[in-house]
Amino acid sequence: MQPSDADLAERARRGSQEACRLLVERHQTSVFNLVNRMVRDQGAAEELAQDAFLKAFGALHTFDPSYRFVTWLLRIAHNTAIDYLRRRRPATVPLGDPEDRPLPESLLVDRGQRTPLEVAEQADLRRTLDWALAQLRPAYRRLVVLRYLEDFSYEEIVEVVGLPLGTVKSHLHRARAEMARLLSEAGLADVLRG
Amino acid sequence: MTPLPHEHELARWLEAEACGRRAAADRLFAGIAASHWARAEPPRGFARRVSAALEARPRPVWWESWWVRAALLASLGAVGAALAVAPSSAMASLGVSAVVRMSQGLSWILACSQFAVDGAWALWSAGARLSSWVEVVLSAPISQLLIALNLAMAAAASLALRRLLRAEEMPS
Numbered sequence: 098m099q100p101s102d103a104d105l106a107e108r109a110r111r112g113s114q115e116a117c118r119l120l121v122e123r124h125q126t127s128v129f130n131l132v133n134r135m136v137r138d139q140g141a142a143e144e145l146a147q148d149a150f151l152k153a154f155g156a157l158h159t160f161d162p163s164y165r166f167v168t169w170l171l172r173i174a175h176n177t178a179i180d181y182l183r184r185r186r187p188a189t190v191p192l193g194d195p196e197d198r199p200l201p202e203s204l205l206v207d208r209g210q211r212t213p214l215e216v217a218e219q220a221d222l223r224r225t226l227d228w229a230l231a232q233l234r235p236a237y238r239r240l241v242v243l244r245y246l247e248d249f250s251y252e253e254i255v256e257v258v259g260l261p262l263g264t265v266k267s268h269l270h271r272a273r274a275e276m277a278r279l280l281s282e283a284g285l286a287d288v289l290r291g
Numbered sequence: 292m293t294p295l296p297h298e299h300e301l302a303r304w305l306e307a308e309a310c311g312r313r314a315a316a317d318r319l320f321a322g323i324a325a326s327h328w329a330r331a332e333p334p335r336g337f338a339r340r341v342s343a344a345l346e347a348r349p350r351p352v353w354w355e356s357w358w359v360r361a362a363l364l365a366s367l368g369a370v371g372a373a374l375a376v377a378p379s380s381a382m383a384s385l386g387v388s389a390v391v392r393m394s395q396g397l398s399w400i401l402a403c404s405q406f407a408v409d410g411a412w413a414l415w416s417a418g419a420r421l422s423s424w425v426e427v428v429l430s431a432p433i434s435q436l437l438i439a440l441n442l443a444m445a446a447a448a449s450l451a452l453r454r455l456l457r458a459e460e461m462p463s
Contacts, residue, residue, distance in 0.1 A: 118342045125341070129333035143334060150341045151348060222301075222327045244317075245324035270313050273320055277308040280301075 102166035110157040117154055124167055127247055128174045134242045135178040135235050136185075145181055149174035165253065172257045175239060182235060225283070229276040237272035244269055300326075 108116035128149055133142035153173045160169050230241055243249045243257060254265050300323050307316035353359060428434055
């Protein structure tokens with residue numbers, strides 16, 4: 098039987114390197130995914146994710162086993178990414194009207210030569226969603242990642258990002274609406290209407 | 292043209308968003324993400340590098356932590372400030388009273404320790420006296436005779452009870 102996160106965290110707190118290794122292997126994708134989506138820089142994300150793990154293992158005495166370990170770990174990763182984004186001003190997210198932002202070539206609808214359906218068939222949905230997510234502001238992006246990629250409840254998201262529940266819900270709604278608008282503008286709505 | 296497998300789900304989600312049905316939009320988008328979206332995977336060897344960094348990390352020592360240093364600095368600062376501000380006569384009387392208080396505290400600790408040792412010794416000797424008295428009583432011939440009689444009576448009573456029960460169980 099696999100040891101629980103709480104057991105591994107307790108063993109890691111007592112100095113077990115093996116427990117640390119198991120925890121890293123178990124949660125590396127969640128941590129890297131959140132940080133990478135937030136900072137949008139693979140190299141920086143790798144360093145920040147590693148930094149988050151080191152911080153977490155250095156602060157294991159503050160972990161409360163009555164909460165989920167991954168929630169606590171992602172809160173540290175989230176704060177690490179936020180600190181990085183604050184240091185790295187100006188942000189890489191394009192400012193101004195979202196309509197001015199460049200769309201990836203695979204999503205541009207060339208109405209003169211290709212039908213929307215042909216474009217949609219070429220465009221992989223995963224890349225499309227990745228692209229739309231990348232267009233969101235970091236404050237929305239992290240919520241979408243936690244809710245729809247990490248499958249966190251609203252309450253767990255509140256734990257990670259430290260915002261009120263109502264704010265989390267309204268930001269998520271706006272984030273989804275923004276993604277829907279981006280996808281529609283990219284020609285997806287035309288495709289779906291046939 | 293064959294419709295894309297996710298077209299229907301996307302259309303329903305976009306429609307829910309357009310109509311402002313938040314709960315449905317949330318559920319539908321979660322379904323799309325679960326079946327068509329994936330998390331960004333860390334590069335190969337990431338876990339190994341993190342483990343190596345963890346092993347190479349210096350072990351924290353309690354006296355190197357910031358709060359210990361801060362407490363030490365604060366106490367040194369407080370003592371220094373007191374020495375600088377207080378007049379020498381006050382410092383002298385303070386020093387004398389501190390020595391007196393320390394000696395009082397020490398004598399109090401010694402008295403408490405003596406009291407605890409005396410109490411433990413009294414309990415121990417009382418227990419020892421009781422056990423030696425019990426030994427004397429039990430080793431007397433009259434006590435042994437009484438015990439033997441008691442055992443014999445118990446055996447006889449047990450035998451009698453068994454016979455009585457057997458007689459009751461016999462069919463008439």
